[in-house]
Amino acid sequence: MSGIPETQQRYHRWQRKKARITSTWFAIVWAGLKHANKDSQARAFVWMSLAFVVGTCTFFYGISLAEDFFGSPTTKDSVQSAWWYPMILNVLGVNLKGVGDVSEIRTLLWRTTYMLAIKVQLFWVLLTLARVGPGLIADDLRARALPIYFSRPLTPFTYLTAKWAIAASYVGMLVLVPNILSLMAGVLITGGLATMSQTFGLTIDLLTSGLGMMLFGGLLILAISSATPNRRFATAGWFAICLLPSVAQAIVNDTLRGEATTQWLGAISLRGNIMILTEWLFDIRIAFADSGLPTESFERALLSPVEPAFPAVVLGSLTIACALLCYVRVVSFSRSAASM
Amino acid sequence: MSNAFACDNLVKKYGRVTALRGVTVCVEPGVVGLLGPNGAGKSTLISILLGQTPLTSGRASVLGLSVTKKQRAIRRRVGFMPENDCLIPRFSGIGYVHYAGRLSGMSHADAMQRAHEVLDYVDLDEARYRPAEQYSTGMKQRLKLAQALVHDPDMLFLDEPTNGMDPQGRQVMLNLIQDLGNSGISILLSSHLLPDVEKVCRYVVIMGGGELLATGEISEMTRPHPTKYGIEFTGNDGVFRDKLIERHVSVSSQRSSGQLDIEIPDPNSQRLIIEAARDSQTNIIGLHPQRSSLEEGFLEALRKQQG
Numbered sequence: 001m002s003g004i005p006e007t008q009q010r011y012h013r014w015q016r017k018k019a020r021i022t023s024t025w026f027a028i029v030w031a032g033l034k035h036a037n038k039d040s041q042a043r044a045f046v047w048m049s050l051a052f053v054v055g056t057c058t059f060f061y062g063i064s065l066a067e068d069f070f071g072s073p074t075t076k077d078s079v080q081s082a083w084w085y086p087m088i089l090n091v092l093g094v095n096l097k098g099v100g101d102v103s104e105i106r107t108l109l110w111r112t113t114y115m116l117a118i119k120v121q122l123f124w125v126l127l128t129l130a131r132v133g134p135g136l137i138a139d140d141l142r143a144r145a146l147p148i149y150f151s152r153p154l155t156p157f158t159y160l161t162a163k164w165a166i167a168a169s170y171v172g173m174l175v176l177v178p179n180i181l182s183l184m185a186g187v188l189i190t191g192g193l194a195t196m197s198q199t200f201g202l203t204i205d206l207l208t209s210g211l212g213m214m215l216f217g218g219l220l221i222l223a224i225s226s227a228t229p230n231r232r233f234a235t236a237g238w239f240a241i242c243l244l245p246s247v248a249q250a251i252v253n254d255t256l257r258g259e260a261t262t263q264w265l266g267a268i269s270l271r272g273n274i275m276i277l278t279e280w281l282f283d284i285r286i287a288f289a290d291s292g293l294p295t296e297s298f299e300r301a302l303l304s305p306v307e308p309a310f311p312a313v314v315l316g317s318l319t320i321a322c323a324l325l326c327y328v329r330v331v332s333f334s335r336s337a338a339s340m
Numbered sequence: 341m342s343n344a345f346a347c348d349n350l351v352k353k354y355g356r357v358t359a360l361r362g363v364t365v366c367v368e369p370g371v372v373g374l375l376g377p378n379g380a381g382k383s384t385l386i387s388i389l390l391g392q393t394p395l396t397s398g399r400a401s402v403l404g405l406s407v408t409k410k411q412r413a414i415r416r417r418v419g420f421m422p423e424n425d426c427l428i429p430r431f432s433g434i435g436y437v438h439y440a441g442r443l444s445g446m447s448h449a450d451a452m453q454r455a456h457e458v459l460d461y462v463d464l465d466e467a468r469y470r471p472a473e474q475y476s477t478g479m480k481q482r483l484k485l486a487q488a489l490v491h492d493p494d495m496l497f498l499d500e501p502t503n504g505m506d507p508q509g510r511q512v513m514l515n516l517i518q519d520l521g522n523s524g525i526s527i528l529l530s531s532h533l534l535p536d537v538e539k540v541c542r543y544v545v546i547m548g549g550g551e552l553l554a555t556g557e558i559s560e561m562t563r564p565h566p567t568k569y570g571i572e573f574t575g576n577d578g579v580f581r582d583k584l585i586e587r588h589v590s591v592s593s594q595r596s597s598g599q600l601d602i603e604i605p606d607p608n609s610q611r612l613i614i615e616a617a618r619d620s621q622t623n624i625i626g627l628h629p630q631r632s633s634l635e636e637g638f639l640e641a642l643r644k645q646q647g
Contacts, residue, residue: 010519010523011461011489011519011520011523011525012457012461012523013492013523013524014454014457014491014492023442023445023446023447024442024443024444024445027439027442027443028443031439031442035430038430135429139428139429140428142429143425143426143427143428143429144422144424144425144426145426145427145428147392147420147422147424147426148422148426148428148440148443148487149443150390150392151390151392151415151418151419151420151422151497152415152440152443152444152445152491153412153413153415153416153444153445154415154443334392335387335392335393335394336393
């Protein structure tokens with residue numbers, strides 16, 4: 001055996017019990033998260049998402065202080081007679097004359113807070129997925145690594161769902177986890193079962209919005225990643241798909257301002273669609289109606305009612321199209337002998 | 341013992357293009373060479389045997405398991421070393437083989453232990469901790485072999501395992517393949533390099549244009565030629581040569597002074613050589629029947645197909 005050192009071992013068959021086949025999905029997800037976590041920017045974005053937790057908790061704490069503060073009639077009167085009180089109300093566009101207790105409008109305030117938070121978190125998601133998402137499938141395509149996966153007991157479905165889970169985990173870490181954490185912290189801060197029962201619907205809405213964003217964002221970046229073996233093109237595609245329609249929407253809104261057509265043309269952008277659905281989900285008008293406050297007092301602060309059907313159809317169709325595109329790309333590539 | 345693999349009238353069409361045209365072959369366990377020019381259908385055949393590409397018609401089985409019904413069971417028992425690099429970016433050597441083990445369903449601890457074992461086996465020492473993208477071609481090939489071995493398959497599909505390797509690295513790889521064959525693993529070795537196949541394989545399958553051109557034991561294909569001989573002699577080269585030609589013995593080449601390659605008119609006419617030597621007063625030192633090379637067998641199979 002010339003060429004092999006004398007110490008070369010002979011091949012030994014594996015004596016241990018052959019393992020179960022259940023861990024392949026987790027293996028892909030774990031390896032993907034480990035690799036994505038090596039990206040310092042992606043790591044920084046995830047850590048910065050804690051700012052939402054801190055920010056919302058601070059706000060909730062402020063509200064709880066206000067509740068205590070306004071609980072005392074003397075303090076309430078002195079605040080209402082202060083020179084700055086009407087100024088602040090004017091800026092906020094509300095009239096608190098009908099409000100007997102701040103806790104009455106707690107749900108309203110919390111819902112508004114989360115709706116605003118999600119607007120900012122969307123931008124965070126855009127940046128983070130631009131770091132961790134484009135290479136998910138594109139890198140495997142470029143390296144022609146799919147035969148390594150599909151020569152093993154692994155189906156394209158397992159592969160795709162595992163890759164989706166990597167992207168979705170990041171969306172979850174940026175949106176779902178901070179929002180649920182801050183909600184739990186808020187409930188603890190304001191204290192009591194009363195708050196928990198008041199915010200139960202909000203918890204469901206936060207879960208729904210978070211999971212929805214995980215599903216849609218994960219599949220969109222996966223579809224873009226599967227469309228090209230070049231991760232730079234995938235990154236450019238991601239930004240183009242997320243940002244260009246927003247620009248188009250701005251132009252359309254500007255051009256057709258006031259005309260009836262803006263109703264649906266205004267929902268061209270993905271961000272616009274997501275925000276319309278979020279506004280619909282976190283409908284503060286309902287929360288407001290539940291609070292029993294007079295509508296005219298909050299007229300300026302309340303958003304105009306939204307129609308969710310069109311955005312739901314757009315995002316739903318896009319989600320299905322993305323899932324199909326990924327599947328077809330991966331299956332066709334894995335079945336092509338040329339890829340070997 | 342079941343066959344390593346078997347195909348029965350296997351047809352694969354990609355749209356209008358027919359990649360495999362009724363391939364029927366049955367191969368016993370062992371080290372088997374798969375030969376054929378580009379576009380012969382070798383990769384398609386491997387892809388079908390791995391259960392990756394659905395077949396259009398016919399039947400195929402690997403280790404006695406149907407490729408259409410038992411794909412996952414087959415993939416648990418086979419290892420595949422692709423021709424391309426297939427290195428997933430940002431993995432170290434050990435990370436890559438460990439990941440391959442995990443993808444095969446091994447637990448973290450088992451995959452890590454086994455990854456070290458197979459990396460020792462393919463002689464990737466401390467290099468295993470370096471990013472795999474920095475490896476030389478030879479190291480990448482050995483790494484790919486390691487990932488194919490990590491789950492201890494019963495059969496290996498090796499697609500051009502010596503591609504791009506220097507002679508020493510190639511020798512190492514061939515030795516590893518030989519050793520794997522000796523340890524009881526069936527191997528299907530697809531290669532353009534006929535000497536590699538000739539060196540390590542017992543059996544060969546030759547394909548061309550999507551058809552099976554020839555199959556058989558390599559020893560059969562490279563058996564001694566009945567009319568071709570190599571002669572070593574002392575005496576006058578020119579005179580001996582003329583005397584051979586006078587007797588209708590064709591001289592195909594003169595390798596050096598005192599050495600000739602000849603072809604006699606029929607298998608029973610060796611006496612013509614003796615007569616020519618006697619007439620030219622030449623002493624024959626050696627007379628060796630020439631063996632057909634695998635290359636000749638391969639080219640002949642291709643010629644038959646084209647003709």
